[in-house]
Amino acid sequence: MIVSMDLELKDVPGQLVRALIPVSESGANIMSVIHHHDQRTPSGAIPVQVVFQLTSGQLDEIIDNLEDNEMRVVSVDKKYRLESVTLILIGHIVHSDMGDTIDQIDSTGFAEVVNVSISMPGIDKPSSASIVISASGKSELIKAVGILKRVAGQKDLLVIEPIQTDSLR
Amino acid sequence: MRTVRLSIMGFGAVGQGVARAILQKKDYLSTMDIEPIVVGISDRGGACVEAGGVDLEAAIERKQKTGSVAASDLTALDVIKDIDHDIMVDATPTNIEDGEPGYTYMLEAFRHGRHVVTSNKGPLALKYSMLCDEADKNGVKFRFEATVGGAMPILNLAQDALAGNSVMSIEGILNGTCNYILSRMTEEGLSYKHVLGEAQELGIAETDPSYDVEGIDTACKLVILANSIFGMDVTYDDVDITGITKITPESLSLAGAEGMVIKLIGEVRDGNDGIIRVAPKLVPKNHPLAVGGTLNVALLRTDMAGPICVKGKGAGSIETASAILSDIIAICKNRC
Known part of the structure; x- marks a missing residue:
């Protein structure tokens, strides 16, 4: 999972390091830090944007730690965008509770459905959809596709996966 | 003499x-x-x-x-x-x-x-x-x-020309009838039933097309590859088979929008993650396996020679x- 976090820090020495320690100690990989000196808030705080990759640590714990240290967490944006795959679904996609199909992926905590394009040629005719799943890593993506295939099997939907292309690169 | x-x-x-x-x-x-x-x-x-x-x-x-x-x-x-x-x-x-x-x-x-x-x-x-x-x-x-x-030479290619190599996997299009049907559906946006009828009229598909379109023919070929090239001991019943009868023109068009085509791919892989499977798969349009018409194609992954691809006429x-x-x-x- 990639997390983009907006913080507001007091303009005193050592604040940035204090803000990054809880993130770093959680095992997260810090990818980018932007220190917006020129965009002070009306109260004089300095906005900081931190982007990190979280593999095992708990995001809630990081936020609690920061807030305990009197740093304001303004917003948190989670993105599962490390690995993604496009698949095709064929069958009665909508009437077999499409929301549930998507929820089963989204509720994993490591993957989510980020795009669905659906084509419904007529009532009683099977629909077709292209569906994009993103996950926090390769093995998580394989797990998520496995979940989709299991759910699709229960709902009599055909899943078309891509061929493996890695070894040709 | x-x-x-x-x-x-x-x-x-x-x-x-x-x-x-x-x-x-x-x-x-x-x-x-x-x-x-x-x-x-x-x-x-x-x-x-x-x-x-x-x-x-x-x-x-x-x-x-x-x-x-x-x-x-x-x-x-x-x-x-x-x-x-x-x-x-x-x-x-x-x-x-x-x-x-x-x-x-x-x-x-x-x-x-x-x-x-x-x-x-x-x-x-x-x-x-x-x-x-x-x-x-x-x-x-x-x-x-x-x-x-x-x-298309494949057994003799693996056993004679590529002797000394270990073949790790083979995947490909091994049934010209299915390839024709999917290629025509993709090009013309026609339904499966319509193109099947056309293929039957041209003599590309049999009157009873189930042997081809349900993936049985591809599965038989995979068994032969698995046994002769990979030294497995499998039969037709061991193959996981999905055919092309459910493929819709809309699914092909959605795949096309992502830069892909749908092909019936047979796949044999050796080792711990070994599989022997026939299923429709998404293939990038510029990939060597994305051949059209009634052509057959096979991609062999080998340890020394790397990937080797052959394509040719699968029947006739x-x-x-x-x-x-x-x-x-x-x-x-x-x-x-």
């Missing part, structure tokens, strides 16, 4: 193709010191036998006029057992229920000391190891390049005969 006596079992498109190939390639074969003589041909109606060599042109003409090559009371098994010859060419149609009549023909040929060259997938998909054991026991050769990919009378002839020549050269 070495005389090689042959029998041809089954005289449909493939059997007649073999006869034509032998006629056409007479001079070419003589440069290799091979003089092929067909001593017997059989089909459902009976057999014709001539120790000095059947007149192949007359046999083809008789088949086309009367519907049978028969010119005697002998049966196929009589020819295999009683007429002295070196190589039995089995060009009987594939039967995935019990592999007959090809299975019995092959066993009897081995037991009578005849090498076997076949284009018939059924017996190999059902009883591969029993056939190989019987051939070994009788000290004769058993070759079947024509069973997979028609004219003279194309299949080409693969059979290459096996006959290999036996004559005694290099199999």
Whole structure:
């Protein structure tokens, strides 16, 4: 999972390091830090944007730690965008509770459905959809596709996966 | 000059193709010191036998006029057992229920000391190891390049040309009928049923297309690849099969928007994550496996040579005969 976090820090020495320690100690990989000196808030705080990759640590714990240290967490944006795959679904996609199909992926905590394009040629005719799943890593993506295939099997939907292309690169 | 006596079992498109190939390639074969003589041909109606060599042109003409090559009371098994010859060419149609009549023909040929060259997938998909054991026991050769990919060399490529390499996986399009249907659906946005009807009218699909479109034919070919190249011991029942009957034109168009096409892909992989599976798959449009029309294609992943891709005509009378002839020549050269 990639997390983009907006913080507001007091303009005193050592604040940035204090803000990054809880993130770093959680095992997260810090990818980018932007220190917006020129965009002070009306109260004089300095906005900081931190982007990190979280593999095992708990995001809630990081936020609690920061807030305990009197740093304001303004917003948190989670993105599962490390690995993604496009698949095709064929069958009665909508009437077999499409929301549930998507929820089963989204509720994993490591993957989510980020795009669905659906084509419904007529009532009683099977629909077709292209569906994009993103996950926090390769093995998580394989797990998520496995979940989709299991759910699709229960709902009599055909899943078309891509061929493996890695070894040709 | 070495005389090689042959029998041809089954005289449909493939059997007649073999006869034509032998006629056409007479001079070419003589440069290799091979003089092929067909001593017997059989089909459902009976057999014709001539120790000095059947007149192949007359046999083809008789088949086309009367519907049978028969010119005697002998049966196929009589020819295999009683007429002295070196190589039995089995060009009987594939039967995935019990592999007959090809299975019995092959066993009897081995037991009578005849090498076997076949284009018939059924017996190999059902009883591969029993056939190989019987051939070994009788000290004769058993070759079947024509069973997979028609004219496209794949078994001989992996076993001869790529000798020394370990093949890790093979995936490809091994059924021209399915490839034609999916390619036409993609190009024209037509429904599966419509294109199937068109393919039947063109003679690309059978009246009962289930053998092709449900992935059975591809599965049989995978079993042959798995057993002969990967040394597995699998049968048709071990293959995970999904056909193309549910593919919609909308799904092809959605795939197209993502830069992909849908193809029926057969896949064999060795090792811990081993699989043997037939399923429609998304293939990037610029990938070597994205071939159109009725073409077949196979991608072999090898440890030393890396990925090797072959494509070619997967079916057809003279194309299949080409693969059979290459096996006959290999036996004559005694290099199999």
